[in-house]
């Protein structure tokens with residue numbers, strides 16, 4: 001069966017950057033990103049559309065193949081990834097750093113939702129920062145999820 005997950009692996013000296021695209025499920029093949037023996041791994045989830053329960057298991061198995069000494073960064077986590085982080089123990093490997101994510105917001109003036117890119121350092125005490133609407137540049141926006149839940153991965 002063909003994998004609906006695409007991995008774009010870029011290796012520079014002892015750091016690898018792995019861009020994940022598509023769907024993580026039971027057919028996902030992490031072979032391209034396995035046995036790289038890098039000191040540092042950056043996973044970019046920007047183009048991940050969905051992940052199912054089998055995919056979560058494949059992901060956690062894959063994390064187990066990475067040395068415990070390696071530095072791991074989770075970048076550009078989409079909503080589906082953030083939700084797993086809050087619910088599934090081990091989804092974020094022990095010691096890994098979540099660097100940035102997309103957060104759902106709603107603009108009252110446009111009556112429309114949008115995703116805003118946040119660095120985790122901008123989230124203070126699990127509160128989403130105020131942001132401007134990308135369409136109308138207005139400030140009549142609000143975070144469109146439950147903050148305590150969405151940011152529960154932050155220790």
Ligand SMILES: [Zn+2]
Nearest residue numbers: 107110133136
């Ligand atoms: Zn707006």
